[in-house]
Amino acid sequence: MIRTGIMGYGNLGRGIECAIRQNPDMELKAVFTRRDPQTVKILTEGVPIYSANDAIKYKDDIDVLILCGGSATDLPKQTMEYAKSFNVVDSFDTHAAIPQHFEQVDQAAGTSGHIAVISVGWDPGMFSLNRLYANAILPVGSDYTFWGKGVSQGHSDAIRRVAGVADGKQYTIPSEKALEAVRNGENPQLSIREKHTRECFVVPKEGADLDKIAEEIKTMPNYFSDYDTTVHFITQAELEKNHSGIPHGGFVIRSGKTGWNQENSHVIEYSLKLDSNPEFTASVIVAYARAACRMHAEGMTGCKTVFDIAPAYLSPLSNEELRRHLL
C-alpha cells in the first residue's frame, strides 16, 4: 500500500481524496491544513487532520505527500521545502516559471534523496506529454492547443471585480471553425480571436447599469478585449442551478507532413472533456504519486516532470500485465 498525505484541503485536495479511494493500492494516511484542523471536515472516515506545521513529524508514515497549494505563492515555497523530507507531487502551472521551480526543487530533492514530480495535471501535464510525443513523431508540422469548453477561474474572478456585478462565471469556448480547419490539415495561422470565444454569465447587483457592465467586460484588456465575448445576465438562482460545476477540457492537435516530398498529411489529436477540472487534475496527480514512490523505491532521486517518467510507472499493473493487456 502506498501511504499518501494531502497538503491543503480545497477543491484539489478533495479531488485527491476521491482519486485515492479509486486506487486499491493507495491509502490516505493524513490530511494537513493551514487552517485549524478542528474546523476541517474531510470525506474519508478515520483519517487524521493535522496542522501543516506538524507535517514533518509524520515523514516516516507517508510515502508521498501531495501538495495542493496554489502556484502563485504556495508551491514556490512548499515543494522545495517538503522535498527535503518527503517524496512530493505538485501541480505547479505557471508555465514561464517552471525552469526556475525545477532547479530549486531538484536541488532540494536531490540532496535529501527524494523524488519530486512537478507540474502534474492536464496543462501542464497530459497536454504537455501529447505535445512532446506528437513533435517527436512529426518533426515537420504545426502545434495547436485549444482550451474548453470550460470555466476559467481567472476570467470569472475578473468579471466579479466589475462594478455592479454580484456574481459571475466565464466559459472559454474553442472555435469549431478553427478546430475543423486544423483537423483538415490546413495548417491555419490563427489569431487569438479566431481560436476561442468567451461567454459570461453575470448576476448584476440591483439597479446596476447592464449595458455599462457588458461594455466594461467586453473591453477589459488581457482578459476579454482580444476575444468575441458574449454577456448574459441571469439571476443568482440560475447561476447556482446551471453554472455551479467546474467543467473544462481542450484539444492538443499536431498536423504534420511525411514522405520524400512531404506529400502525406497526418493529424494527431488528443482531447479531454471533463466534468470536473480539479477532480481530473487530481486523478492525474495520484497516478504520478504512484510513479514517484516506485521510482524512489528503485533508488532514483531529484526533480522530475511528466517528460522524465516512463509510462509503466503510472500503472498499478506489472510490466508483464501491461504488455499482455494494454500493448
Add this chain to the structure above:
Amino acid sequence: MIRTGIMGYGNLGRGIECAIRQNPDMELKAVFTRRDPQTVKILTEGVPIYSANDAIKYKDDIDVLILCGGSATDLPKQTMEYAKSFNVVDSFDTHAAIPQHFEQVDQAAGTSGHIAVISVGWDPGMFSLNRLYANAILPVGSDYTFWGKGVSQGHSDAIRRVAGVADGKQYTIPSEKALEAVRNGENPQLSIREKHTRECFVVPKEGADLDKIAEEIKTMPNYFSDYDTTVHFITQAELEKNHSGIPHGGFVIRSGKTGWNQENSHVIEYSLKLDSNPEFTASVIVAYARAACRMHAEGMTGCKTVFDIAPAYLSPLSNEELRRHLL
C-alpha cells in the same frame, strides 16, 4: 549524429528512409536487403545497399538497426538475432505473441548489452500508450478502440482471393453513431457489428458473376460476416486512381468517473488521421530509434516497449528545452 541502418526495404523501410531525412540529428548509414542489392533502388543518394547476410560486418558503423520485416515470420527470428549485435527497433504487431517475443528479445539484448525496442508504431504503439495513460488516470471507466477510416491489408488480401476478383481494396470504417455514444460518456456495450462497417472496392474479372462475388465477400467468416459490408464494383483504372493510397487511423477513448460517488464523467480521446499508414508508423519508429540510442548510451540494456521509455528520450530537444517550450 545517430547512424541508422534499415533492414528490409518495402513500404515501411521507405517510410523510415523518409523519416530519417526529417530528423537533422539522424543519418541513414546503410540499407540491408534479402534481395540482390544490385536490384534495389533507394531514394537517398550515396547510401550503400548491402545484402542482409552481411549486416553483421557493419555493426560498428550503425548505432541502431531498424527492422522492417513482417510480424508473421521475419521479426520473430530477426529481432532476437540482430539484438545480439545492434541496438534494434521493430514493429512486431501480433498482440497475442508479444509476451513471448519480449522474453526472447530481452534475453538476447540483455546478454549482448544492447537496447531492443519492440512493437513500436501506432497500434501497438501510440494507441497502447494512450490506453495505459488513460487507465492509470481513470481507474473507474471503460476503454474503446476504433480503427479507420483506413485500408486493411489483410481484408484487401482476403477479397483478392475470392474467385472472379481481379483486384480489390477494403476500408474499415468506424461507426459515427457508436463514436458519439462513447464520446457522450454513455459507456455503451458495443457489438462487433455496431463498432465498424466495411467497404470493399472490387475489380471483377471479365464475365465474373458479380452477385456471387458480393455474396461470398459479405458472408466470409472472420473477415466480413460479423460486419455490415458494402461491395462496390469498379474498374482497375478507378481502383488505381481513387484507391492507391494507404490511409488509416483510429480512436482510443476512455470514459471514466470521478468523485466521492462517481458523480463526474470524463472523456479522454486520442485520435489519428493518417494519409500513409507505413510512413506514420515509420515516423514513430524513428523517434524510438533515437530513444534506443540514448538509453544505450546511458548504459541501459535489454528489451523495452513504449511503456518503458520516458517520453523525453524521444525528442531531439534537451530536457531544459523541453521544460521551457513544451511543458
